[in-house]
Amino acid sequence: MAIRPYWRDPTRFQIDFYPVDSKTRKRTVLPPGITKKTAIEIEKDLCSAKKNNQPRLSVSATVNELFRDYLAYSKNYLAPSTIKDVEMVFNNSISKILGDFRAEDLNRQHMNSYIKIRSKIKYRNRPPKNKTMLREMRYVSAFITWCRENIRGFRNTDFSLPKLKVIKPKPIILTFEEAIKLIVSANQLTRTWLLVITDGILRKSEASNLTWPDIDFERKTIKVIQKGGEENIKPITDITITEINKLSRRTKFVFQSPVKKAPAPLRDLRGSIEAARKKAGIEKRVYPHLLRHSMSTLFLEAGGDLRTLQGILGHSDIKMTEWYTQIMVEQKRKQLNNLGLDRALTKALEEQKNNDN
Structure with missing residues (x-):
């Protein structure tokens, strides 16, 4: 369960939980005026209600x-x-x-x-x-x-997990030119969606859940609801405003499904993204979150600092943001290898050694 501010009214609280004998998550929105302390007490009551359903099983069972x-x-x-x-x-x-x-x-x-x-x-x-x-x-x-x-009487103090080394895959990002080619090669709806993700460095869910009141056309900002229900105001550029204005405002969501009154599902956009990738001649695997990784890395390469990037991305811990510095190191190493400095120096040292002999 989790207590978080209600996204439509931050002064109210909501509790997310899975009730007994239910497979779907339920959300309880508390009425106005309920304090955080009272919300915690309500959450404890829900927990105690669940604990009353604890089973009684045998200790010797397999x-x-x-x-x-x-x-x-x-x-x-x-x-x-x-x-x-x-x-x-x-x-x-x-x-x-x-x-x-x-x-x-x-x-x-x-x-x-x-x-x-x-x-x-x-x-x-x-x-x-x-x-x-x-x-x-x-x-x-x-x-x-x-x-x-x-289980009453269950005593197992010797259980522990062995350590396994997990190798993280090498980070792959798009260059600035590849990101531009991808956006330009997409159709109008997909292009605007990708542009919003790129310009605001958003998660795909944050871009998909945008409603028209969330966009301030005068101040050129958008309001997104991040993980945990927190609001974040992000600036956007003139070109993004221009592309958004080309979309119909008769819908609730900026990127709305033509069938349901809900955000357009990602499966409807995957085909368009794949077609744009092929048209742009990009050989890398492209997915929406890759643009977020790419723009975060490019932001640091352009001289941006970690604290500012942490605020843009909405990370609660700066260690999550520091991951992008590792991508920068890998990119620089790859670029240095492409220069051939290592091979050239090795060859020159061998020639110098042969001349000395």
């Missing part, structure tokens, strides 16, 4: 016997997509490798064995990555935590 109850209990709290992923992992891996062991006996050695066996189970002729196995083991860790909290 993982297979308990995991189904864990899934049924977790449906009240986790998102449906997460529940679906946990069920798939349990059926394909956890039940086959750890299912016959008592849950109370699981320890680090069991998880090491899980890694050895799981690494041999291939999907599409490919072994699983460490990132995938780490996610699956975290599901087991959450299951053990649930057992400790819900």
Whole structure:
């Protein structure tokens, strides 16, 4: 659950939660005048109401016997997509490798064995990555935590997860020229959508949820609702204002689906983005969030500071913003390698050594 300001009226609070026996998230918007302290008390009442539904299970049960109850209990709290992923992992891996062991006996050695066996189970002729196995083991860790909290007498102090090295992929960004070519090559609706993302350095959801009252044409700013329900005012350029004015204002959302009175879904824009990529002659894989990464990196390369970029991106922790400095280092290393300085110096030193001999 989470308490956050109501996006339509920041003076009010809303509580997001998954009620008992429900697969969909519910939102409770509190009436005006409720303080943050009272909202926290209401959230505690919802938590205590859920805890009254805790199951009573046996300590000596196996993982297979308990995991189904864990899934049924977790449906009240986790998102449906997460529940679906946990069920798939349990059926394909956890039940086959750890299912016959008592849950109370699981320890680090069991998880090491899980890694050895799981690494041999291939999907599409490919072994699983460490990132995938780490996610699956975290599901087991959450299951053990649930057992400790819900099964009387359950004692498992030896359980821990082994460390796995996760290799992050090398960052790929678009150059300024590639971003311009992509935007120009798209159709009117997709071009404006990509331009808003690029100009405001927005997330795709922030651009899609824009309504006409969110745009201040006189001050040339847009108001976006970021993660956590916080508002952020961002400046936009004249060309973005010009392109937005070409769209119809008869809709609620700036980028609205022609079928429903809702933001245009990303699947309707993917085909247009792919067509624009091919038309622009870009060989890199292009997706909307790539523009956010690219413009953030270009902002730092142009002399912008991290604190300003943190405010633009809406990051709560500056460590998240520092990730873009790593992209800058990789880009500079790639550009230096393209210059051939290393190869030229190596060749010159070899020639000098031969001449000295």
